[in-house]
Amino acid sequence: MNNDLYAVVGHPISHSKSPRIHSLFASQTGEALEYTAIQAPLDDFAGTVHGFFARGGKGLNITVPFKEQAWDLADRRTDRAAKAGASNTLYRDADGTLIADNTDGHGLVQDLDNHGVTLANARILVLGAGGAVRGVIAPLLARHPASLTIANRTLAKAEALVQLFTPDAQGTELNACGFEQPDRPFDLIINGTSASLQGDLPPVSANVIGADTVVYDMMYSLQTTTFNQWALDRGARHVFDGLGMLVEQAAESFRIWRGVRPETAPVIEELRND
Structure with a gap:
């Protein structure tokens, strides 16, 4: 009996850990x-996707730079994909409908749970x-933090996200600002920039780090990421x-499929020991 086929699609893709993860x-x-x-x-991302499913493929993970194209290509989007404006998971239902989902937010919140980080009533800064x-x-707002501040180099982009997600805030104070503006400690800081990949730092004040601050860098590395090392040096x-x-x-995609x-x-x- 032939095994069901799945894959991750990106450009470049040779560095991807997804085949190893799903094999495990x-x-x-x-x-x-x-x-x-x-x-x-x-x-020709669309041709790659259609060709994969035409060969009998069952599901795809999508990574950079194609997540928005995957969202556009789908016949139907789950609620979380619709809000995310991007898709990292594609599959076809029994009728052949191409469905886009997004499991990234679920993955972040689940990993914060794994680490025992409390999101309810927390003051969160997202970079x-x-x-x-x-x-x-x-997914962060669904855990009812006290406040969620989105800081970005271009303020208008942060303000656009605040406007988009205000209906989901459910009592959470939702704010936008530039990188330099936050000047008080937060309970949780999430670095969603790619600066760590280049060894750079977003220009945030050291005052955002307090004695009880937890820092999460969405990038990963064999060594401590640049942002995490900066936070440790300032007492996180x-x-x-x-x-x-x-x-x-990946586990959420696996469950869906x-x-x-x-x-x-x-x-x-x-993976840590590889």
Whole structure:
């Protein structure tokens, strides 16, 4: 019997940990599947997707730079994909309808839960206003923090996100500002910029770090990320990187496709030790 086919699509894609993660999930759960990485041409993402499903493929994960194109390509979007404006998970239902979902926000919140971070009534600062941040705002608001401040280099982009998610705020104080404006400690700071990948820092004040501040960098690295090291040097209580988020969003995709939720802790540990 042939295994069901799944893949991650991006450009570039050779660095992706998704094949390793889903291979570990399959071994753990006994699910018969094959998961590969596909580098799509920048000018023919749609052809890559349609070709994959035409060959009998069952589901795709989507990574940069195609998440918005995946959203556009879908026949139907889940509520969380609709809000995120991007999709990292595609699949077809029994009728052949191409459905877009977004599991990034679920992955972040689940990993924060794994680390024992309390979101209810927390004062949260989110750095950045791009697609990575847009995908996590609604799941964060669903946990009813006291306040959520979106800081970004271009203020208008942060303000646009506040306007978009105000209907989801449900009593949470939702604010937008530039990077330099926050000047008091927060309970949780989430770095949604890609600055750490270049070894750079968003220009935020050290005053956002207090003795009880938890910092989460959505980027991940074998070493402490640049932003997390900056936070530790300024007295943050705990810092975490985005490897757990990566595994948790993958587990949610796996559940959508297979109806089985894998255990994530042993997979995260194995990746840390690779």
